[in-house]
Amino acid sequence: MTTTTLTTRRAPSRSGTTGDPAARARARRTRLLHWIAVHTVAVAAALFFVLPFVFVFLTSVMSDDQAMSGELWPHEWHWSNYVTVFRTPGFLDWWKNSLLYAGLGTLFTVCSAVPVAYALAKFRFRGRRTALLLVISTMMLPPQVIVIPMYLVWAQQLHLAGSLWPLIIPMAFGDAYSIFLLRQFLLTIPQEYIESAKVDGCGELRTLLQIIVPMAKPGIAAIALFQFFSCWNDYFGPQVYAAQNPASWTLSYGLESFKSAHNVNWNLTMAATLLVMAPVMLVFFFAQKAFVEGVTLTGVKG
Amino acid sequence: MASTGLVPDALRRKRTRERLRTLGFLSPWLVGFSVFFGYPLIATVYFSFVHYNQIEPPEFVGLRNWKYVLTQMPLFGPALWNTLWLVVVMVALRVLFGLGIGILVTKIKSGPGLFRTAFYLPYLAPPVAATVAFVFLLNPGTGPVNDILGAVGLPAPSWFNDPGWAKPSLVMLSLWGIGDLMVIFMAALLDVPREQYEAAELDGAGAWGKFRYVTWPFLTPIVMFAVVTGVVQTMQYYTQALVAGKLASGVSIGPGTVIQPGYPDHSTLTVPQLVYSLGFQNFNTGAACVLSLVLFVIAMAVTTLLLRKRAGLIPAED
Numbered sequence: 001m002t003t004t005t006l007t008t009r010r011a012p013s014r015s016g017t018t019g020d021p022a023a024r025a026r027a028r029r030t031r032l033l034h035w036i037a038v039h040t041v042a043v044a045a046a047l048f049f050v051l052p053f054v055f056v057f058l059t060s061v062m063s064d065d066q067a068m069s070g071e072l073w074p075h076e077w078h079w080s081n082y083v084t085v086f087r088t089p090g091f092l093d094w095w096k097n098s099l100l101y102a103g104l105g106t107l108f109t110v111c112s113a114v115p116v117a118y119a120l121a122k123f124r125f126r127g128r129r130t131a132l133l134l135v136i137s138t139m140m141l142p143p144q145v146i147v148i149p150m151y152l153v154w155a156q157q158l159h160l161a162g163s164l165w166p167l168i169i170p171m172a173f174g175d176a177y178s179i180f181l182l183r184q185f186l187l188t189i190p191q192e193y194i195e196s197a198k199v200d201g202c203g204e205l206r207t208l209l210q211i212i213v214p215m216a217k218p219g220i221a222a223i224a225l226f227q228f229f230s231c232w233n234d235y236f237g238p239q240v241y242a243a244q245n246p247a248s249w250t251l252s253y254g255l256e257s258f259k260s261a262h263n264v265n266w267n268l269t270m271a272a273t274l275l276v277m278a279p280v281m282l283v284f285f286f287a288q289k290a291f292v293e294g295v296t297l298t299g300v301k302g
Numbered sequence: 303m304a305s306t307g308l309v310p311d312a313l314r315r316k317r318t319r320e321r322l323r324t325l326g327f328l329s330p331w332l333v334g335f336s337v338f339f340g341y342p343l344i345a346t347v348y349f350s351f352v353h354y355n356q357i358e359p360p361e362f363v364g365l366r367n368w369k370y371v372l373t374q375m376p377l378f379g380p381a382l383w384n385t386l387w388l389v390v391v392m393v394a395l396r397v398l399f400g401l402g403i404g405i406l407v408t409k410i411k412s413g414p415g416l417f418r419t420a421f422y423l424p425y426l427a428p429p430v431a432a433t434v435a436f437v438f439l440l441n442p443g444t445g446p447v448n449d450i451l452g453a454v455g456l457p458a459p460s461w462f463n464d465p466g467w468a469k470p471s472l473v474m475l476s477l478w479g480i481g482d483l484m485v486i487f488m489a490a491l492l493d494v495p496r497e498q499y500e501a502a503e504l505d506g507a508g509a510w511g512k513f514r515y516v517t518w519p520f521l522t523p524i525v526m527f528a529v530v531t532g533v534v535q536t537m538q539y540y541t542q543a544l545v546a547g548k549l550a551s552g553v554s555i556g557p558g559t560v561i562q563p564g565y566p567d568h569s570t571l572t573v574p575q576l577v578y579s580l581g582f583q584n585f586n587t588g589a590a591c592v593l594s595l596v597l598f599v600i601a602m603a604v605t606t607l608l609l610r611k612r613a614g615l616i617p618a619e620d
Binding site for chain 2 (some may be wrong): 006
């Protein structure tokens with residue numbers, strides 16, 4: 001919070017003074033002071049963002065006793081804590097479930113969002129604007145508003161409560177956020193490509209699959225990543241549909257109960273916490289560009 | 303179908319084909335929208351007028367659920383207050399802090415990539431994991447933060463265990479995950495044309511003048527975007543508040559244990575949590591549906607208000 005005021009109010013850089021050496025020396029000094037100020041604030045801010053990870057990691061390799069002590073540096077490095085976490089009953093099932101939910105969810109979302117976003121971006125038809133506004137208002141709707149009737153249908157009519165299917169199946173029918181994001185991306189593809197494909201005798205579906213999809217790869221990668229993360233991170237969905245059946249818990253949902261089961265063992269809890277974060281971080285390092293592009297796309301071109 | 307004679311057959315066929323094509327491409331969403339959005343919304347309105355415990359058949363009770371929730375339910379007030387508090391404080395601080403970090407990032411000359419990654423990574427941490435980590439870090443007894451505060455002689459608050467500090471602790475957690483806003487603001491700041499700064503400098507503008515008259519006009523749409531999406535997200539604020547409250551309270555929770563959310567003293571109880579607890583723990587479907595409709599109306603009102611003020615947010619067609 002303090003960093004904000006510091007950065008916006010920092011002293012003006014009076015560069016541009018040319019001529020006598022004294023003025024130039026002054027300018028150089030101001031630039032140096034400026035550099036020092038910026039980097040001091042940057043390091044302070046970086047500590048705020050990085051230290052939590054460091055403390056979590058250090059605690060994750062402490063002994064049971066030391067993790068309770070509040071000391072910062074581990075006396076001995078207990079890497080076996082990670083093995084213990086993996087051996088906890090259920091933990092591997094949570095991994096499997098998270099991968100199933102995030103993997104299938106992403107696949108379904110991409111397959112359904114691509115044609116819808118394409119139609120919204122490139123077709124002219126009556127009610128196009130209304131459709132777009134409806135997509136946007138779906139994005140705005142808190143999921144809690146519609147969850148009770150949906151739960152009752154899944155539980156009482158379809159008997160699928162206790163599994164992850166009530167979360168996965170709806171994704172085959174278009175996720176509003178992905179549709180909107182991809183539409184914004186498709187708008188940047190010039191109409192001429194589509195028209196020339198048509199002149200060459202391409203049908204609508206072939207135009208989409210052979211012309212548009214290859215060009216829209218960055219946009220598709222972005223929505224796939226977002227969807228993967230949002231499924232991986234989802235807590236509310238699994239809590240509603242899978243809570244009754246521990247065999248269907250995901251990592252995000254199971255983590256909290258992990259803490260309760262190991263009530264005093266902060267070291268194991270922190271190891272498990274890092275293991276829940278790990279896949280997301282890993283994916284990020286491989287797909288950094290697509291991810292940052294997606295974030296900017298939502299904000300800047302909206 | 304036979305031609306009516308007014309429109310040539312070929313043209314009619316083309317139009318029909320185009321309409322069918324559009325419907326075909328939109329069909330996943332059309333189905334999804336009606337089944338997973340339209341139906342439940344209507345059903346929620348219906349359930350708000352019935353007494354239904356999810357076992358016996360529903361029984362029509364008119365406005366009784368509405369009256370109960372709005373005038374008698376003891377937790378309605380605190381939940382609404384907490385949600386609105388978070389909407390105002392969290393969104394405002396997130397936008398300010400995100401903007402600050404965004405500006406800072408554009409000024410870093412040495413190792414900018416490293417700093418950017420450091421500022422961005424927490425945004426990727428899954429909310430549950432981040433919350434578990436913060437409950438540990440801010441643990442009054444064994445957490446490293448209070449250790450450090452104590453070592454430098456600063457007062458050590460009880461954070462998630464103190465009703466006065468619980469919400470600020472949640473705000474801190476959300477400021478930690480500011481990475482998305484930082485990226486958005488950074489991209490916008492880099493888009494500001496350099497020449498405009500030089501022109502402003504010639505006119506004698508200082509740092510503040512340049513920010514106010516050059517940067518700010520470019521930033522307003524992005525700030526509006528951040529505010530609107532922030533409000534929408536915070537109206538749904540659920541996971542972090544629930545997990546923080548549960549873990550900080552130290553209650554051991556197995557499946558089937560019903561605990562009242564909002565520890566300590568309902569200070570972290572938000573409207574979505576109350577919806578869940580009414581609908582899935584107390585099986586008071588009617589009251590839960592009333593509450594979700596209240597949430598819906600507030601969310602819609604706030605967003606339309608914000609969107610009207612700055613129409614550029616929803617893309618003007620064509």
